Amino acid sequence: MRTGRLEAFSDGVIAIIITIMVLEMKVPRGGSLNDLRPVLPVFLSYVLSFVYVGIYWNNHHHMLHATTAVTGAMLWANLHLLFWLSLFPFATGWMGENNFAALPTALYGVVLLMAAIAYYLLQQAIIRAQGPDSILKKAVGRDWKGRLSPVLYIAAIVSTLVSSWIAETILVAAALIWLIPDRRIEKVLPRKGA
Amino acid sequence: MRTGRLEAFSDGVIAIIITIMVLEMKVPRGGSLNDLRPVLPVFLSYVLSFVYVGIYWNNHHHMLHATTAVTGAMLWANLHLLFWLSLFPFATGWMGENNFAALPTALYGVVLLMAAIAYYLLQQAIIRAQGPDSILKKAVGRDWKGRLSPVLYIAAIVSTLVSSWIAETILVAAALIWLIPDRRIEKVLPRKGA
Amino acid sequence: MRTGRLEAFSDGVIAIIITIMVLEMKVPRGGSLNDLRPVLPVFLSYVLSFVYVGIYWNNHHHMLHATTAVTGAMLWANLHLLFWLSLFPFATGWMGENNFAALPTALYGVVLLMAAIAYYLLQQAIIRAQGPDSILKKAVGRDWKGRLSPVLYIAAIVSTLVSSWIAETILVAAALIWLIPDRRIEKVLPRKGA
Amino acid sequence: MRTGRLEAFSDGVIAIIITIMVLEMKVPRGGSLNDLRPVLPVFLSYVLSFVYVGIYWNNHHHMLHATTAVTGAMLWANLHLLFWLSLFPFATGWMGENNFAALPTALYGVVLLMAAIAYYLLQQAIIRAQGPDSILKKAVGRDWKGRLSPVLYIAAIVSTLVSSWIAETILVAAALIWLIPDRRIEKVLPRKGA
Numbered sequence: 001m002r003t004g005r006l007e008a009f010s011d012g013v014i015a016i017i018i019t020i021m022v023l024e025m026k027v028p029r030g031g032s033l034n035d036l037r038p039v040l041p042v043f044l045s046y047v048l049s050f051v052y053v054g055i056y057w058n059n060h061h062h063m064l065h066a067t068t069a070v071t072g073a074m075l076w077a078n079l080h081l082l083f084w085l086s087l088f089p090f091a092t093g094w095m096g097e098n099n100f101a102a103l104p105t106a107l108y109g110v111v112l113l114m115a116a117i118a119y120y121l122l123q124q125a126i127i128r129a130q131g132p133d134s135i136l137k138k139a140v141g142r143d144w145k146g147r148l149s150p151v152l153y154i155a156a157i158v159s160t161l162v163s164s165w166i167a168e169t170i171l172v173a174a175a176l177i178w179l180i181p182d183r184r185i186e187k188v189l190p191r192k193g194a
Numbered sequence: 195m196r197t198g199r200l201e202a203f204s205d206g207v208i209a210i211i212i213t214i215m216v217l218e219m220k221v222p223r224g225g226s227l228n229d230l231r232p233v234l235p236v237f238l239s240y241v242l243s244f245v246y247v248g249i250y251w252n253n254h255h256h257m258l259h260a261t262t263a264v265t266g267a268m269l270w271a272n273l274h275l276l277f278w279l280s281l282f283p284f285a286t287g288w289m290g291e292n293n294f295a296a297l298p299t300a301l302y303g304v305v306l307l308m309a310a311i312a313y314y315l316l317q318q319a320i321i322r323a324q325g326p327d328s329i330l331k332k333a334v335g336r337d338w339k340g341r342l343s344p345v346l347y348i349a350a351i352v353s354t355l356v357s358s359w360i361a362e363t364i365l366v367a368a369a370l371i372w373l374i375p376d377r378r379i380e381k382v383l384p385r386k387g388a
Numbered sequence: 389m390r391t392g393r394l395e396a397f398s399d400g401v402i403a404i405i406i407t408i409m410v411l412e413m414k415v416p417r418g419g420s421l422n423d424l425r426p427v428l429p430v431f432l433s434y435v436l437s438f439v440y441v442g443i444y445w446n447n448h449h450h451m452l453h454a455t456t457a458v459t460g461a462m463l464w465a466n467l468h469l470l471f472w473l474s475l476f477p478f479a480t481g482w483m484g485e486n487n488f489a490a491l492p493t494a495l496y497g498v499v500l501l502m503a504a505i506a507y508y509l510l511q512q513a514i515i516r517a518q519g520p521d522s523i524l525k526k527a528v529g530r531d532w533k534g535r536l537s538p539v540l541y542i543a544a545i546v547s548t549l550v551s552s553w554i555a556e557t558i559l560v561a562a563a564l565i566w567l568i569p570d571r572r573i574e575k576v577l578p579r580k581g582a
Numbered sequence: 583m584r585t586g587r588l589e590a591f592s593d594g595v596i597a598i599i600i601t602i603m604v605l606e607m608k609v610p611r612g613g614s615l616n617d618l619r620p621v622l623p624v625f626l627s628y629v630l631s632f633v634y635v636g637i638y639w640n641n642h643h644h645m646l647h648a649t650t651a652v653t654g655a656m657l658w659a660n661l662h663l664l665f666w667l668s669l670f671p672f673a674t675g676w677m678g679e680n681n682f683a684a685l686p687t688a689l690y691g692v693v694l695l696m697a698a699i700a701y702y703l704l705q706q707a708i709i710r711a712q713g714p715d716s717i718l719k720k721a722v723g724r725d726w727k728g729r730l731s732p733v734l735y736i737a738a739i740v741s742t743l744v745s746s747w748i749a750e751t752i753l754v755a756a757a758l759i760w761l762i763p764d765r766r767i768e769k770v771l772p773r774k775g776a
Binding site for chain 4: 395396399400402403404406407408410411413415416417418419420421424435438442445446449567
């Protein structure tokens with residue numbers, strides 16, 4: 001199997017996840033500012049998750065860009081990643097509707113952590129399949145963002161015991177470091193006709 | 195990255211947004227005409243939003259048609275546009291369920307305004323990347339529709355202070371000017387194999 | 389613009405419509421057969437709509453198969469068709485939840501009728517753009533199914549005044565005539581690489 | 583028609599089904615562990631269905647990989663398969679929300695059984711169209727998994743009369759046998775440019 005199929009399916013699932021999350025912002029009954037106020041935390045959690053899913057979509061493409069053939073292991077590693085991403089709407093909604101309370105924030109961190117681990121497993125599955133000259137391995141390099149993120153997610157989960165606002169700050173920071181342009185894979189790869 | 199990937203993902207998200215909006219039209223309990231009546235304003239707001247999302251899909255394609263390579267800046271500018279479009283179902287539902295009340299109509303105008311700004315930023319990101327001979331810049335030309343729209347959205351937002359029906363009239367008019375055939379980009383571009 | 393883009397977007401919207409309809413089958417609270425019973429009419433209306441959307445998807449492809457270039461008129465005629473198809477989940481849910489009562493069944497017939505008209509308008513837009521040697525015109529031929537369907541929908545709408553079961557029988561029959569294999573377009577067209 | 587179109591549409595529907603299932607996990611009101619507890623059975627049923635839909639997506643691709651031309655019979659056989667897959671969110675939600683009670687578990691088994699039969703019918707439609715030298719027939723071989731699965735689903739349905747936990751165990755086992763790597767089709771087919 002080529003990567004086209006895998007990319008198209010992953011794109012579809014990610015596009016649906018990113019759009020379905022907005023359904024957690026329930027339309028309030030009344031039309032006043034007071035009616036809109038409870039939606040604010042759900043909106044803020046939606047913004048954070050939108051950025052995270054955007055980052056995953058972005059990174060996922062760069063990764064598949066450095067991949068040619070798809071093995072059975074990659075396929076299931078990819079479905080495993082999509083599974084954790086599919087829990088974003090639930091975790092986002094629970095955190096937002098409970099005004100960033102400790103436990104929902106911790107669960108949100110756990111989903112982020114599991115997605116990061118799933119992403120890493122997929123990356124390893126591709127590198128293993130590509131063998132010693134893996135172009136993805138070269139492209140990923142030391143992968144400081146990929147290594148730092150899970151540490152930050154764990155820090156956020158633990159810090160909910162003290163204050164969920166510390167946790168939120170860490171989760172926002174962990175998203176921001178991914179927004180810094182990252183041309184690792186683009187640097188290594190010349191071009192690919194797809 | 196080529197534009198194909200970006201187009202496919204944007205298409206997916208826009209297709210889901212346009213379809214998910216219809217879920218705000220809740221199926222009424224009873225089967226009489228009286229039960230159906232409260233759905234009417236939601237239906238009307240759905241029609242307006244369907245046209246707006248259709249316009250965005252249309253314009254988005256013409257724009258990417260005049261684009262070859264995708265930079266990191268374009269990618270995030272595109273996600274930023276999709277973010278504001280993803281708020282259409284919520285803003286549409288709130289406006290419709292509150293019978294076009296002032297504040298929900300103003301919020302709807304704000305979402306339209308932010309989407310227009312996001313669209314403009316994406317357009318600028320592409321033009322900047324294409325350099326002095328930008329084919330998109332030539333294609334866009336004086337862009338009177340793109341310049342007039344935000345002015346109309348602001349006028350609509352302000353006019354909700356007086357009457358939300360004036361605001362709705364402006365928003366409908368702002369949609370209609372986009373339905374006038376616009377072959378700017380088609381004129382400049384000869385053809386492109388995709 | 390080529391047809392690829394239009395097909396992909398239409399496919400996306402139709403795939404979402406067909407899947408979103410199932411959400412109108414609300415999961416009942418209890419786990420007994422009695423709890424499941426009220427779902428039965430919604431399930432039956434879902435089956436009917438699934439077949440109808442499947443027919444539209446099928447016909448839509450055959451039609452675009454006989455089309456090369458996309459004009460602005462086609463694009464809006466296509467969005468117009470997708471608009472009426474997007475009302476299927478609502479009309480299906482209303483009819484099913486009200487146990488095929490007269491008015492919801494009539495509305496369902498109206499949505500089917502409008503979709504059929506929209507389909508016809510799209511067909512005409514393509515034939516007009518193709519000029520006197522239109523390959524689609526030849527492929528469509530006398531189009532007896534396309535001519536009979538709206539008549540049946542109107543008959544179904546009117547017959548709800550007498551009995552909604554007559555109406556349902558007509559709507560089921562109108563779907564069944566489309567399931568008869570129809571190789572008109574395949575006969576005229578030799579092949580097309582897409 | 584080529585398989586590309588059919589694959590893209592099926593991918594879209596399957597991607598939406600797999601993502602929409604997660605909406606059955608309703609976000610609980612409160613933010614405590616007690617509020618989260620009732621979600622657990624729904625989550626577990628979601629995991630099982632996610633794996634099943636993943637298996638179907640995987641097998642569906644391998645099957646279409648061994649297919650070139652699409653006939654009308656295949657097209658409707660494929661829609662028939664998608665119909666039963668589209669009932670997964672409902673069956674999953676009903677089983678999960680009723681804590682794996684007997685009847686919902688039996689219905690879940692029935693949906694699995696019908697999907698398996700629909701898959702088999704699609705496979706036969708392809709093999710019939712390919713004629714005596716069917717590459718798919720060779721690829722499928724003795725198809726022990728495809729033959730065992732329906733037997734297991736029936737065993738699970740019947741065993742709900744005794745204990746729904748026996749049924750769940752059988753359904754989990756029936757999923758696990760599909761996760762064993764299966765390179766039948768890859769072995770027969772050399773490569774295909776898509």
